[in-house]
Amino acid sequence: MPERVLFHIATGAAVFVLRRTRPELPAPLPGLGYPVVPALFIVASLILMVTPWSKSAGVALGLLFVALGLPAYAWWRRHGVPVPPPEPA
Numbered sequence: 001m002p003e004r005v006l007f008h009i010a011t012g013a014a015v016f017v018l019r020r021t022r023p024e025l026p027a028p029l030p031g032l033g034y035p036v037v038p039a040l041f042i043v044a045s046l047i048l049m050v051t052p053w054s055k056s057a058g059v060a061l062g063l064l065f066v067a068l069g070l071p072a073y074a075w076w077r078r079h080g081v082p083v084p085p086p087e088p089a
Helices: 002-021 036-050 057-079
Strands: none
Touching: 002 036, 002 057
C-alpha cells in the first residue's frame, strides 16, 4: 500500500513541477485551490504512508522496487530521446 501512496505523492508533486516548468501549457481542468489543495493532498498522503499499520517487510520490499527504478529514470533523462514541445492548437 505505501508504495502506491508514494506514486500518489509523486502525482501531487508533479502538479507543482509542471506549473513551474511549463506554465504555458493549458490546464485541462481548473486548478481550484492551487497551491493549497495539492499541498494538503501531499501531506495527507505522507501521513497515510508513515502510519504504524503500514510498516511491514512487504512495504520495504515494495519501496525497494520503486527505488530500483530511479537509476533507470536518471539514465533515461540524460540519454533518452528529448520530448518535443507541444504543437500549438
